[in-house]
Amino acid sequence: MVIINLAAATISKAQIADLYLGRSDARTPIDQPVGSEIYVEFYKKVTGRDSAQVKAIWSRILFTGSGVPPKQLRDSAAVKKAVAANPKAVGYIEKSAVDASIKVAVSID
Amino acid sequence: MVFKVTRAIAASMLALGTAMAHADATSDTIDKYVTFSGFGTLGVVRSDYGKADFVGNVIQPRGAGSNSWSANPDSDLGGQANFTLTDALSGVVQVLSRQDANGQFKPTLEWANLQYEINSDLKVRLGRMVLPTYERSDTQNVGYTLPWVRIPIEIAYMDAGLHSDGVDVLYRVKTGSVTQNLQVQLGRTAVDLPGVEFTSTPAAVVVFSDTLQYGDTSLRLVYQKYDGSGFPEVRLQVTGAGLTYDPGAWFVMGDSNYSQDKYFGALFAWYVSGGVRLGRFAPYAIYSTTRAQSVGTSGLKSLGNDHTVAAGVRWDFAKNLDTKLQLQRVVLDSLDDTASFADVGPGARVGDKTNVLSWTLDFVF
Numbered sequence: 001m002v003i004i005n006l007a008a009a010t011i012s013k014a015q016i017a018d019l020y021l022g023r024s025d026a027r028t029p030i031d032q033p034v035g036s037e038i039y040v041e042f043y044k045k046v047t048g049r050d051s052a053q054v055k056a057i058w059s060r061i062l063f064t065g066s067g068v069p070p071k072q073l074r075d076s077a078a079v080k081k082a083v084a085a086n087p088k089a090v091g092y093i094e095k096s097a098v099d100a101s102i103k104v105a106v107s108i109d
Numbered sequence: 110m111v112f113k114v115t116r117a118i119a120a121s122m123l124a125l126g127t128a129m130a131h132a133d134a135t136s137d138t139i140d141k142y143v144t145f146s147g148f149g150t151l152g153v154v155r156s157d158y159g160k161a162d163f164v165g166n167v168i169q170p171r172g173a174g175s176n177s178w179s180a181n182p183d184s185d186l187g188g189q190a191n192f193t194l195t196d197a198l199s200g201v202v203q204v205l206s207r208q209d210a211n212g213q214f215k216p217t218l219e220w221a222n223l224q225y226e227i228n229s230d231l232k233v234r235l236g237r238m239v240l241p242t243y244e245r246s247d248t249q250n251v252g253y254t255l256p257w258v259r260i261p262i263e264i265a266y267m268d269a270g271l272h273s274d275g276v277d278v279l280y281r282v283k284t285g286s287v288t289q290n291l292q293v294q295l296g297r298t299a300v301d302l303p304g305v306e307f308t309s310t311p312a313a314v315v316v317f318s319d320t321l322q323y324g325d326t327s328l329r330l331v332y333q334k335y336d337g338s339g340f341p342e343v344r345l346q347v348t349g350a351g352l353t354y355d356p357g358a359w360f361v362m363g364d365s366n367y368s369q370d371k372y373f374g375a376l377f378a379w380y381v382s383g384g385v386r387l388g389r390f391a392p393y394a395i396y397s398t399t400r401a402q403s404v405g406t407s408g409l410k411s412l413g414n415d416h417t418v419a420a421g422v423r424w425d426f427a428k429n430l431d432t433k434l435q436l437q438r439v440v441l442d443s444l445d446d447t448a449s450f451a452d453v454g455p456g457a458r459v460g461d462k463t464n465v466l467s468w469t470l471d472f473v474f
Contacts, residue, residue: 024283035428052389055428057254060248062189063203063254
């Protein structure tokens, strides 16, 4: 489930893909640990790409001094906390982890 | 003068970043101010052509001769430090070691700039930046970011994607679902012109580029003008257009540029490439060529002409690592400094066909 802050405007799947592939700076995307099951599933379903492809895209952005990859947090609890604290943050967590501190923008199935 | 400013920026960022890092003792906060990263490629190339050396980019003076493996064309190593000084101010310094015009692997400063974010759509940069001459020119040395072993050499023939010292402005405009990334850059650069003799010729450069992005499609338009008063005079204009469609499971892309120079004449270079992703394997194919269009004051009629058909496969076998194997057939259509080769010997003939096998291992850290 892609989550956003309770006060934030809604966001589409295409906009989420743009954020996580570095095509847009409109919000602050947050990652789970690289290579974790939820990370792999999220990128596959939202961007159609695997971990290596995502790494290559972010490496391009990093090594041209254009930006840095999304910050990686430890787990869904940490992601929820960060999203709840920042109106511009976007994150992804398991369906079972959803609670009232954040809201769901897009459900990934 | 601008080069001195770039050096000063690089030095002061390193000093400031290190000072800020020391001020906060825990490693958590060091990460906030400065992060280190790097990349590299180990590569070997073998060509069956005995009359010239196959090179990895147009400025290399020596490459793979016949029936021997050479690590010179593609091997490189780069290190980078990213600095976050405030929310809006950041900087980057990148050092690269790759075979240069003198055949040496001396480390050079590729990027060294300060970036100020006026808002999330508008940024200004001051210092050294690699020129966006053709698709991926700004990451041509980072093998891990490329689907192929190297950027098709023909597209880079008139300019080796060098850096410029100056200023640029980046502006992002969103109209519905189309995002335009506009760039204006002004600076001083050193141009490597065709022919081993004409390297590091200083010139002023102006760049205008617009990359239009719509989902997985992007169209890139760029115009560059170089002016230098050395010998030969540099009065060069490069106009480029490239299109990429990459939905992830497969890709197709093409790039082209038309270069016009007073001394060297006009050239048109282009390539098309496509590939698919099958699990961890990504096979691809490329057709690339460069063709002289008109003669400049040098009198050379067929500068750079060659064409290449290449096929290869990339294997992302482990985290942050990939390996590629690429086979290409290059046809020399000219003896006037043909794009893919250096050190062309007396036995070379127009129409000579050569087979080149390249193997690389790319890593990022």
